[in-house]
Amino acid sequence: MTEWFTTQKTIVMDRRKLLAGLAAGSVFAVSGCTTNPVTGRSQLIMVSEGQLAQLSASSWTQIKGKERLSRDPAYTGRVKRVAPRIVNAAGLGNKPWEFAVFDSDQINAFAMPGGKIGVYTGILDVMENDDQLATVLGHEVGHITGRHGQERYSQSMLAGVGMQTASVALASNDVAFSNELAAILGAGISFGVILPYARKHEYEADRVGLQYMARAGYDPHQSVRFWQNMMAKNQGRQKPPEFMSTHPSDSNRIAQLQKAIREMGA
Ligand SMILES: [Zn+2]
Structure with missing residues (x-):
């Protein structure tokens, strides 16, 4: 929990005052622009991963309530095999993770803050090998x-969406508020999962x-093959x-991938 949420008057600031405070550098003394150690890019971060994990927890519960868990080891075994290697490669192996395989034709997969990974059997059917599953899990992580x-x-x-309530809910550090907050932001189950x-x-x-x-020992070139297959799947669909x-x-995405692979020297 940052001081900004708990102690400062910005909780009830209107947007104009907030922007003025931002310009004056007085608002984001604690949380604000930080350099991401993984990407090296400077980002405006006003919410911690832990807070986001709290918000995502209800989405995860909703999805698990709605979808059927696969018990087929042909599917679950693949995810159990690949997912730990990817989270270890990301340096996150010491965090608690939960992997779920959903028995559904949906061609979908996601990872949520707080260490939840969901993979649908529909997308596993598209993947030709573990390297392609590693492509998707690596991307999501x-x-x-x-x-x-x-x-x-x-x-x-910052855009002022539910600013006041968002701040109060986060300041309270109370999970019970998270549903309310998600609803205010028009997010619900979409939050962190479905929104592009x-x-x-x-x-x-x-x-x-x-x-x-690559660090986990998979072949990065398979990412190109995966996205090409996905594009082919997309063709002729309504x-x-x-x-x-x-x-x-x-x-363009494929070209960017190929460029990144060349730069890695892979
Ligand atoms: Zn993505």
């Missing part, structure tokens, strides 16, 4: 270490994910697969 959720959330706070990230975040997660998969709707892909 890259969103977490890239602090993309925290950044997006901070931007929406900005393109900049997608490319960054791709780059970070490539590092993780509605894109879920993962494609939150991860729009085109030849």
Whole structure:
């Protein structure tokens, strides 16, 4: 919990005053612009990973209540095999993780702050090998270490969306408020999972994910093959697969991946 949320009057500041405070440098004495150690990029971060994890916890519970867990070891075994290698490669092996495989045709996968990873059997059917699963898990964990959720959330706070209530709920450090807060932000189950990230975040997660998969001993070139297969899956469909709707892909994304692989010397 940062001082900003608990002690300063900014909780009830209007947006104009907040921006003035920002300009004067008085508001974000504790939380604010920080350099991300993984990406080296400076980010505006007004919410901790722990706070975001609290908010995401209800989404995770909702998803688990809605979807059927797979008991098929052909699927669960793959995730159990690959996911720990990726989180270890990300230096997060000491954190508690929960991996779930959902028995559903949905072509989807996600990772949430607080260490929740969900993979649908639909997307596992698209993946030709463990390297391609490592591509997706590396990318998703890259969103977490890239602090993309925290950044997006901070931007929406700065935009004045539910500013007052958001601050009070976070200051209370009370999980009971998190549902309320998520509803105010129009997020609910979408929060951190379904809303598409900005393109900049997608490319960054791709780059970070490539590092993780390579470090874990997987072949980064398989990421290109995976996204090509996903693009082919998308063709002729009325509605894109879920993962494609939150991860729009085109030849530019593939080109960026290939460039990143070359730069890695892989
Ligand atoms: Zn993504």
